[in-house]
Amino acid sequence: MSSAERREKEKQERRESILNSAEQSFFGKGYDRTSMDDIAKGAQLSRALLYVYFKDKAAIMRGVMLRAGYALLNEFRAAREAGGSGLQQLERMGQSYYRFSLEQPDYFDVLTNASTFAHLMESDELTEDMDICSALTMGCMVDSLAAGVADGSLSRERITDPMVTAYYLRGALHGIILQTREQGVCVAGQPDPAALFEYTIMMFNQSLRA
Structure with a gap:
C-alpha cells in the first residue's frame, strides 16, 4: 500500500468513526441534544478535527x-x-x-x-x-x-x-x-x-x- 493509499484509508476510517459516534448520540439522545463535543469524544478525535471532515x-x-x-x-x-x-x-x-x-x-x-x-x-x-x-x-x-x-x-x-x-x-x-x-x-x-x-x-x- 502506497503512502497516498494509506492516508486515504486513514481518512475514510476517521470519517466512518465520526459517523458511528454521531449515530450513537443522535439515536440515543436526539440530534438537538447532541453536541460536536459528544461526537468528538465518541470518535476519540479532537473537536477541531471533526471540522476537517464535516462542515458542521x-x-x-x-x-x-x-x-x-x-x-x-x-x-x-x-x-x-x-x-x-x-x-x-x-x-x-x-x-x-x-x-x-x-x-x-x-x-x-x-x-x-x-x-x-x-x-x-x-x-x-x-x-x-x-x-x-x-x-x-x-x-x-x-x-x-x-x-x-x-x-x-x-x-x-x-x-x-x-x-x-x-x-x-x-x-x-x-x-x-x-x-x-x-x-x-x-x-x-x-x-x-x-x-x-x-x-x-x-x-x-x-x-x-x-
Missing part, C-alpha cells in the same frame, strides 16, 4: 441520512438482483422494506423523518448523493415493475406508468409499516403486525398481477 453538525446528520439511504438501497438491490419475475422481485422488495424497519429501526426513522431535518439541508455533495440514492432506490421498483409488465407477471392495463405505480406502492407500504409500529403489543381486535403486512403484500399482488 448538520453535515454529519446528512452523512448519517445518506448511510440510511444506502442501507435501504442495498436491500432493494438484493431483492431485484435475486431474479425471478417482476412480481416476485416486487414482493421481495416489500418484504425487505418491512424487515429493514424491524432490523434497522433507527435508519428507518431517519428516512421517515427526513422532512423534520429539512432545515439542515443545503446544496453540497452529501445532499446530491442523497438525491441520487433516493432515485436509485425508486429505480429498483420502477425496473421491477417494467420487468413484470414485460414478462407478463404484472398487468399492463393497471401499470400504465411504472414510476407512478412505484411511488404509490412505496407510500402505501410505508404507511402500513408505520401502522404496525404504532400497534406495538397486539390487543384484542387488532391484527398481528406481521400478519397485517403479509396481507398487504397479498392484496398488492392480487391487484397488480396479470
